[in-house]
Amino acid sequence: MKYGYFDDINREYIIDKPDTPTPWVNYLGSPEYGAIISNNAGGYSFAKSGANGRILRYVFNNFDQPGRYIYLRDNDSKDFWSASWQPVGKDLTDYISKCHHGLGYTKMVADYAGIHSETTYYVPKNKSYEVWAIEVTNNSNQIRNLTLTGYAEFTNHSNYEQDQVNLQYSLFISRTQFQDNRIIQQIHGNLNTLEEDEQVDEKNVTERFFGLAGNPITSYCGDKKAFLGRYNGYDEPVGVTSGNLGNTNNYNENACGSLASQVTLAPNESKTLVFVLGEKSSREAQAIIQSYENAKESVTFEIEELRSEWNNRLEGLQVKTPSPVFDTMINTWNAYNCYMTFIWSRAASLIYCGLRNGYGYRDTVQDIQGIIHLAPEMAADKIRFMLSAQVDNGGGLPLVKFTHNPGHEDTPDDASYVQETGHPAYRADDALWLFPTVYKYITESGNISFLDEIIPYANKGEATVYEHLKAAIQFSMDNLGPHGMPAGLHADWNDCLRLGAQGESSFVALQYYYALRILTLFAKQKNDTTYLAFLEAEQEAMGQKIQELCWDEDRFVRGYTEAGERIGERQAPEANMWLNPQSWAVISGLASEEQAELAMDNVFNRLNTNYGAILMDPPYHKHAFEGALAVIYNQGNKENAGVFSQSQGWLILAEALRGKGERAFTYFMENAPAAQNDQADIRQLEPYCYGQFTEGPASPNHGKSHVHWLTGTASTIMVGCVEGILGLRPDLGGLKLAPAIPKDWEQFTIEKTFRGKTLHISVENPNHKESGFTKLILNGQELNEAYLPEELLQADNTITLVL
Numbered sequence: 001m002k003y004g005y006f007d008d009i010n011r012e013y014i015i016d017k018p019d020t021p022t023p024w025v026n027y028l029g030s031p032e033y034g035a036i037i038s039n040n041a042g043g044y045s046f047a048k049s050g051a052n053g054r055i056l057r058y059v060f061n062n063f064d065q066p067g068r069y070i071y072l073r074d075n076d077s078k079d080f081w082s083a084s085w086q087p088v089g090k091d092l093t094d095y096i097s098k099c100h101h102g103l104g105y106t107k108m109v110a111d112y113a114g115i116h117s118e119t120t121y122y123v124p125k126n127k128s129y130e131v132w133a134i135e136v137t138n139n140s141n142q143i144r145n146l147t148l149t150g151y152a153e154f155t156n157h158s159n160y161e162q163d164q165v166n167l168q169y170s171l172f173i174s175r176t177q178f179q180d181n182r183i184i185q186q187i188h189g190n191l192n193t194l195e196e197d198e199q200v201d202e203k204n205v206t207e208r209f210f211g212l213a214g215n216p217i218t219s220y221c222g223d224k225k226a227f228l229g230r231y232n233g234y235d236e237p238v239g240v241t242s243g244n245l246g247n248t249n250n251y252n253e254n255a256c257g258s259l260a261s262q263v264t265l266a267p268n269e270s271k272t273l274v275f276v277l278g279e280k281s282s283r284e285a286q287a288i289i290q291s292y293e294n295a296k297e298s299v300t301f302e303i304e305e306l307r308s309e310w311n312n313r314l315e316g317l318q319v320k321t322p323s324p325v326f327d328t329m330i331n332t333w334n335a336y337n338c339y340m341t342f343i344w345s346r347a348a349s350l351i352y353c354g355l356r357n358g359y360g361y362r363d364t365v366q367d368i369q370g371i372i373h374l375a376p377e378m379a380a381d382k383i384r385f386m387l388s389a390q391v392d393n394g395g396g397l398p399l400v401k402f403t404h405n406p407g408h409e410d411t412p413d414d415a416s417y418v419q420e421t422g423h424p425a426y427r428a429d430d431a432l433w434l435f436p437t438v439y440k441y442i443t444e445s446g447n448i449s450f451l452d453e454i455i456p457y458a459n460k461g462e463a464t465v466y467e468h469l470k471a472a473i474q475f476s477m478d479n480l481g482p483h484g485m486p487a488g489l490h491a492d493w494n495d496c497l498r499l500g501a502q503g504e505s506s507f508v509a510l511q512y513y514y515a516l517r518i519l520t521l522f523a524k525q526k527n528d529t530t531y532l533a534f535l536e537a538e539q540e541a542m543g544q545k546i547q548e549l550c551w552d553e554d555r556f557v558r559g560y561t562e563a564g565e566r567i568g569e570r571q572a573p574e575a576n577m578w579l580n581p582q583s584w585a586v587i588s589g590l591a592s593e594e595q596a597e598l599a600m601d602n603v604f605n606r607l608n609t610n611y612g613a614i615l616m617d618p619p620y621h622k623h624a625f626e627g628a629l630a631v632i633y634n635q636g637n638k639e640n641a642g643v644f645s646q647s648q649g650w651l652i653l654a655e656a657l658r659g660k661g662e663r664a665f666t667y668f669m670e671n672a673p674a675a676q677n678d679q680a681d682i683r684q685l686e687p688y689c690y691g692q693f694t695e696g697p698a699s700p701n702h703g704k705s706h707v708h709w710l711t712g713t714a715s716t717i718m719v720g721c722v723e724g725i726l727g728l729r730p731d732l733g734g735l736k737l738a739p740a741i742p743k744d745w746e747q748f749t750i751e752k753t754f755r756g757k758t759l760h761i762s763v764e765n766p767n768h769k770e771s772g773f774t775k776l777i778l779n780g781q782e783l784n785e786a787y788l789p790e791e792l793l794q795a796d797n798t799i800t801l802v803l
């Protein structure tokens with residue numbers, strides 16, 4: 001079953017069947033003012049923090065309600081409906097609906113009873129409030145008298161949890177009043193005698209507003225109960241059915257903003273009304289609402305601004321291949337998803353309620369990778385930030401607070417940090433993610449001097465980027481387990497694998513091996529000869545150790561517990577074959593060709609499914625060791641043998657690095673959201689964004705996906721596709737071209753910005769290869785390898801690569 005389709009020209013996903021299996025959402029705004037909106041207008045808004053700045057209420061796990069509702073009522077027939085299918089939910093044979101999720105905006109188009117409405121929701125560029133603009137058109141042949149009612153449900157407390165659970169307190173701090181063109185909600189309004197900078201118990205008055213521009217307000221309501229009426233739901237609020245909001249304010253209990261406006265339309269006549277919502281002082285709100293008096297012009301201008309901003313953000317890489325799924329993901333939706341994870345980390349979705357009040361170290365450093373090819377300088381700023389969250393012992397802070405103050409932070413060695421963040425210890429892998437991320441930034445941008453930038457440590461002191469990286473190596477060396485591989489500490493990438501503080505993870509060992517390789521390149525560049533010799537020796541020794549300890553005939557094992565048990569070996573009754581050590585043995589460069597072949601074939605045969613490769617097999621059930629926390633999950637889910645989608649990205653990359661284009665592309669397609677557009681009842685999640693995992697064959701719901709949008713999958717798959725399938729592999733001197741593609745791709749093109757230059761690349765594959773090199777022509781000149789040295793590049797370059 002299919003609920004919508006991709007409009008690649010406009011970069012929109014259009015949902016034409018609104019009863020989607022789960023709410024399919026979009027992100028609006030920026031961290032200053034963020035908004036999540038579903039295809040049925042469900043969702044919430046917040047200023048700065050999903051946890052502490054919640055403005056609009058959303059009740060999680062509860063039928064996608066409430067939301068940003070606009071009701072339409074025909075005052076002659078008394079019939080009413082909503083501008084999005086829900087909450088009124090008219091019969092879909094009479095009600096035609098299209099939800100256009102675009103980049104930075106969502107537009108709901110509805111046709112019912114001869115009335116056409118188009119409602120566009122967005123946060124204007126660089127602004128910290130939101131707009132709901134509705135244009136309503138009379139498509140019937142008689143005059144229509146309508147009432148349009150906007151409804152916004154404010155939280156009573158900016159803290160999401162307080163609003164939801166501490167009712168004995170939060171119900172008695174909120175009040176509303178009507179003024180001119182808006183409802184004003186005040187939280188702690190009783191503190192209105194305080195000066196702006198004065199506080200009682202760290203509190204002062206918080207003001208929100210819900211206003212209307214473009215047409216006069218005919219009635220208002222600031223009280224949720226009065227709006228809905230006793231025992232009514234959002235589908236039939238008395239304020240709408242009666243055609244009058246009753247002009248009620250709120251004092252205690254649940255506030256809302258609701259404004260009604262009467263519109264009379266002749267046949268073919270249209271009218272635009274603009275509802276505006278935000279957390280601003282009354283004076284600021286007044287000015288904002290007034291700025292929309294020319295409603296239609298302002299909205300058209302602001303939407304155009306958003307569109308061009310997003311087009312600019314994406315134009316650094318555009319491809320045209322024989323696969324529409326690949327193109328739509330790489331050109332638009334995976335890239336957009338990467339920006340969302342880059343911006344929001346794991347802060348706010350319909351699954352993440354916003355309670356993680358900070359950035360996870362590994363997640364954020366990985367997320368950065370997804371946008372480096374599009375916005376290297378934006379990425380560099382975040383890298384600087386994450387380096388400033390590295391402790392001077394080389395480890396990363398497991399959680400970097402939104403209030404992060406470089407040079408002054410407590411660390412996992414301090415009880416205060418543990419108490420505040422809930423993170424009891426360093427994690428073995430956190431700082432090791434810096435290596436590929438820094439490498440990708442430097443090689444994409446060519447900015448090798450980045451290594452010399454001085455950046456503070458989280459707790460004290462400062463160092464150059466190069467020294468930060470050395471410190472990360474030192475951290476691993478200072479924390480070796482009994483066999484000499486990096487110790488497990490609290491956990492590695494897999495949150496559910498606790499090998500023990502002295503346990504040893506092969507994944508971390510492979511990351512460490514890879515980190516040594518990357519730092520070797522930098523050390524060579526810097527002529528740091530003594531350190532270079534050390535790195536080479538260390539890499540050699542670690543490589544041998546991993547080989548001795550972790551290779552088990554046709555697979556790499558997952559590691560050793562503190563008690564010495566080998567995890568992931570062939571004989572184990574459960575979890576005897578793991579995905580990540582196989583792909584990382586290839587990515588890190590450790591696996592020999594023969595090992596790579598055996599291990600990757602084993603992955604294909606043992607772990608692969610129609611929806612991607614599962615994380616391990618068989619799932620834990622009876623034989624879980626003490627730290628195998630995955631056993632707490634139902635089998636086939638999450639880390640207990642689910643298709644953990646992020647790992648699919650590493651798999652794509654590993655196969656592509658081996659030149660195995662067919663396999664790489666197969667893995668891409670199995671888990672690509674767009675490839676499952678017509679299987680939405682199985683996948684359930686949005687066909688335009690990744691989820692954290694898909695249920696594996698051990699589950700009765702094999703193929704069902706979960707935890708939408710905010711997942712490391714976005715960046716990892718992007719890297720797998722860009723560096724792997726497309727083969728765009730920058731290094732310090734230029735750009736290597738090494739596509740690994742399906743054999744039946746005869747030709748494809750890549751438009752890429754590289755170090756400020758434009759590359760028009762055409763890849764020809766007349767002999768139906770999966771990878772390889774026959775000829776490269778750069779601006780008419782034939783080169784003898786598939787490599788573009790930076791010094792040969794002009795401002796604009798025409799490149800033909802023949803495989």
Ligand code: IFM
Nearest residue numbers: 360362363493494495496
């Ligand atoms: O790597 C972790 C991530 O940090 C949080 N989500 C789950 C992943 C795998 O356990």
